[in-house]
């Protein structure tokens with residue numbers, strides 16, 4: 808879809824810190840992370856939200872989220888993960904291409920979902936993104 812940032816990432820018009828890709832989905836580091844290792848999983852086909860998404864893509868997305876979660880445990884030593892997904896403005900969706908957030912969690916990481924909704928995110932440099940990507944890449 809034209810003017811959709813996630814379609815542009817899926818089509819390689821915009822670069823991303825990719826950690827996983829298959830025929831249906833793409834996973835990459837969120838450029839506005841709330842914590843180091845914050846990942847987004849998107850369908851490579853444009854669906855605005857869960858209301859329109861094909862089940863085949865939704866199934867794959869949750870399976871890939873599990874792979875990423877296991878990778879986070881192994882590579883980052885995290886104690887847990889949050890999966891977060893919003894549908895519609897009222898629910899806090901800001902990019903209208905379905906996406907699932909995978910957030911690695913550790914004690915004292917200061918992730919606050921209410922602050923996050925107020926858009927308080929971390930400012931990481933390219934080096935930190937590259938290092939995190941190399942730790943989380945799934946081949």
Ligand SMILES: [Zn+2]
Pocket residue numbers: 808811812813814815852853854903904
């Ligand atoms: Zn799109």
